Amino acid sequence: MKKVREEYLNDKINYDKKQLIGIVSLIIIFSGLFGYVYEFIFYYFNGGMKTFYMQGGNFLPWINIYAIGGIIILILTSKYKKSPFNVFFISLISSLLLEFTSGYILNHLFGLRFWNYNNEILNFGNVGGYICFRSVTFFGISGLLLIYFIIPFCIYLSKKFNHKKFMILCLIILSIVLLDEVYNLLICKLFDLPSAIKIYKSLGFKYV
Numbered sequence: 001m002k003k004v005r006e007e008y009l010n011d012k013i014n015y016d017k018k019q020l021i022g023i024v025s026l027i028i029i030f031s032g033l034f035g036y037v038y039e040f041i042f043y044y045f046n047g048g049m050k051t052f053y054m055q056g057g058n059f060l061p062w063i064n065i066y067a068i069g070g071i072i073i074l075i076l077t078s079k080y081k082k083s084p085f086n087v088f089f090i091s092l093i094s095s096l097l098l099e100f101t102s103g104y105i106l107n108h109l110f111g112l113r114f115w116n117y118n119n120e121i122l123n124f125g126n127v128g129g130y131i132c133f134r135s136v137t138f139f140g141i142s143g144l145l146l147i148y149f150i151i152p153f154c155i156y157l158s159k160k161f162n163h164k165k166f167m168i169l170c171l172i173i174l175s176i177v178l179l180d181e182v183y184n185l186l187i188c189k190l191f192d193l194p195s196a197i198k199i200y201k202s203l204g205f206k207y208v
Contacts, residue, residue, distance in 0.1 A: 005152040018167040025170035026154040035066025059196040091143020103130035
């Protein structure tokens with residue numbers, strides 16, 4: 001693993017197409033899963049450590065904005081990954097812009113509010129409830145985790161398996177995740193079907 005990380009940071013790994021597709025698919029999966037776990041834990045503490053709250057709008061434990069952020073960080077830090085400071089700073093700024101822009105657009109154009117730091121603990125530096133110091137700092141740290149641990153781990157897995165089988169397996173998992181996303185964002189609304197949130201609430205699960 002250490003060797004893979006060093007090779008990755010020094011651009012000494014040659015990827016074939018199948019391997020690269022599998023790695024990117026895994027990054028998307030892990031980034032969305034990471035976001036779900038983070039929010040699941042955070043809102044437990046935010047709620048007074050009495051109740052666990054479901055997060056996201058899918059059946060699976062995956063949140064799309066974290067996956068989008070992960071890919072943005074991957075792209076923007078590709079030339080700077082040897083410098084943890086640059087990775088942290090780029091991750092912080094890009095996450096800040098993504099979170100503020102998406103939150104503002106969803107709220108003002110579509111009337112949707114998926115997060116609001118006005119109602120949360122540790123919200124110093126809060127701007128309109130869209131961003132706060134704690135959130136962007138955490139995302140900066142998450143960028144370090146992504147670049148120096150998650151991506152090397154994905155590369156390590158890709159080297160352990162046949163590239164074609166690795167790609168197919170990763171694409172199958174990603175397709176299931178994205179189908180879940182499409183269903184809850186679009187299909188359930190078009191055909192008046194129950195969303196994941198509605199079903200989970202009917203089963204007694206709580207949301208923030």
